[in-house]
Amino acid sequence: MNFEFETKHKVLRKAVREFAEEEIKPYAREIDERDEYPLEIYKKLVKMGYPAVRIPEKYGGLGFNVLDTVIVGEEMARVSCSVGLLSGIEALTSLPITLFGSEEQKEKYLTGIAKGKFIGAFALTEPCCGSDAGSIQTKAVEQGDEYVIEGTKTFISAGLVADFFVVFARTGKVEDKHRGISAFIVERDENVETRKVPVMGFRGTGTAEVTFKGCHVPKENLIGEKNEGFSVAMFSLDESRIYASSAGIGLSQAAYEESLKYAKQRVAFGKPLIKRQAIQRMLTDMAMDIEIMRLLTYKAAWLKDKGDLEYVKLASMAKLYSAMKTVEITRNAIQIFGGYGYSRENNLERYYRDAKLVEIGEGTNEVQRYILMKSLLGKIFI
Ligand SMILES: Cc1cc2nc3c(=O)[nH]c(=O)nc-3n(C[C@H](O)[C@H](O)[C@H](O)COP(=O)(O)OP(=O)(O)OC[C@H]3O[C@@H](n4cnc5c(N)ncnc54)[C@H](O)[C@@H]3O)c2cc1C
Numbered sequence: 001m002n003f004e005f006e007t008k009h010k011v012l013r014k015a016v017r018e019f020a021e022e023e024i025k026p027y028a029r030e031i032d033e034r035d036e037y038p039l040e041i042y043k044k045l046v047k048m049g050y051p052a053v054r055i056p057e058k059y060g061g062l063g064f065n066v067l068d069t070v071i072v073g074e075e076m077a078r079v080s081c082s083v084g085l086l087s088g089i090e091a092l093t094s095l096p097i098t099l100f101g102s103e104e105q106k107e108k109y110l111t112g113i114a115k116g117k118f119i120g121a122f123a124l125t126e127p128c129c130g131s132d133a134g135s136i137q138t139k140a141v142e143q144g145d146e147y148v149i150e151g152t153k154t155f156i157s158a159g160l161v162a163d164f165f166v167v168f169a170r171t172g173k174v175e176d177k178h179r180g181i182s183a184f185i186v187e188r189d190e191n192v193e194t195r196k197v198p199v200m201g202f203r204g205t206g207t208a209e210v211t212f213k214g215c216h217v218p219k220e221n222l223i224g225e226k227n228e229g230f231s232v233a234m235f236s237l238d239e240s241r242i243y244a245s246s247a248g249i250g251l252s253q254a255a256y257e258e259s260l261k262y263a264k265q266r267v268a269f270g271k272p273l274i275k276r277q278a279i280q281r282m283l284t285d286m287a288m289d290i291e292i293m294r295l296l297t298y299k300a301a302w303l304k305d306k307g308d309l310e311y312v313k314l315a316s317m318a319k320l321y322s323a324m325k326t327v328e329i330t331r332n333a334i335q336i337f338g339g340y341g342y343s344r345e346n347n348l349e350r351y352y353r354d355a356k357l358v359e360i361g362e363g364t365n366e367v368q369r370y371i372l373m374k375s376l377l378g379k380i381f382i
Contacts (some may be wrong), residue, residue: 077250
């Protein structure tokens with residue numbers, strides 16, 4: 001066994017941390033307050049190649065593996081979860097195309113993301129169904145050489161600004177549930193309507209309700225096989241759960257670092273807070289939980305990178321543990337700061353709001369337990 005990162009990983013972490021501290025941190029609070037997609041920051045991410053971390057080098061991406069991508073996600077989330085998600089959502093959107101797309105789709109859309117020509121979005125969730133994704137109602141009806149797509153998606157990250165959407169739509173009967181779903185690339189045109197959905201955390205990520213009002217897409221825009229779209233979605237989400245977990249690590253690390261520093265400085269009843277056992281316990285548990293989150297997340301990434309399907313189980317464990325502990329750690333960080341933690345003049349309340357999404361996005365805590373139970377019973381579905 002070897003728990004040591006390789007030199008290339010250490011170099012990568014240092015580079016991302018420097019970039020995040022210099023180019024993102026100064027704007028993190030403003031991005032949250034304005035809740036507007038920060039296009040100028042996105043352009044900086046494109047220059048660094050971060051939206052294209054998982055895109056093969058052949059198509060202009062960085063060609064990183066999952067562990068490399070976790071390091072990038074962790075360091076971005078340490079300064080701004082929102083900015084981390086700007087890259088993360090492009091990783092999630094590019095995965096279905098990288099894994100199941102045609103050569104033409106890869107040339108156009110992967111290269112487009114890598115060059116900053118396109119912003120993509122991943123559109124699975126609908127007003128009717130999030131966890132129960134096999135019941136989605138958006139339809140894709142064959143008409144000659146085209147499909148006509150009709151339906152509404154909601155909570156779509158980057159939906160407000162996306163140039164194209166990876167859309168999951170019903171091509172079979174409703175009774176077919178997840179077996180009657182296909183994945184398509186739909187470019188934005190006058191038949192795509194978007195409405196901003198104001199959200200509690202991860203603000204500035206362009207969260208939108210997206211309505212496809214009879215969008216005509218050529219048959220070549222089908223990703224993979226007809227009626228195999230649910231597998232396309234799940235295969236992508238199984239991997240991106242590891243990235244959601246890494247966002248929790250970054251967020252928790254930031255909350256921990258700030259609390260530790262504050263506990264050393266703040267004096268109450270004649271002693272710094274750090275001298276009090278009640279405060280020490282919160283800090284020691286934070287440090288321990290962050291370590292456990294890391295071990296689970298890095299192991300999930302390592303398994304995925306070596307093609308071991310056991311990663312599905314570890315990804316759910318990592319995401320679930322990371323989500324629960326990130327909420328607890330950010331809440332305790334506010335506690336250590338007292339009123340100053342509750343104040344919007346500090347970062348802590350933003351961290352707490354951001355943390356809550358880790359328990360909901362990419363499969364809720366309850367859904368992770370469902371996947372875990374299936375894995376424990378030997379029924380891994382990807
Ligand atoms: C800020 C934000 C960004 C998002 N970005 C995207 C995106 O880019 N693309 C996208 O497709 N989606 C996105 N989502 C949607 C997200 O994935 C869903 O919100 C999530 O999957 C939960 O679905 P739901 O909201 O419909 O809740 P529901 O599925 O309605 O669940 C409600 C509650 O019931 C619980 N529940 C449901 N079924 C069961 C069950 N069988 N047993 C026990 N409990 C159950 C859930 O765990 C949850 O607690 C985003 C959401 C948010 C808030």
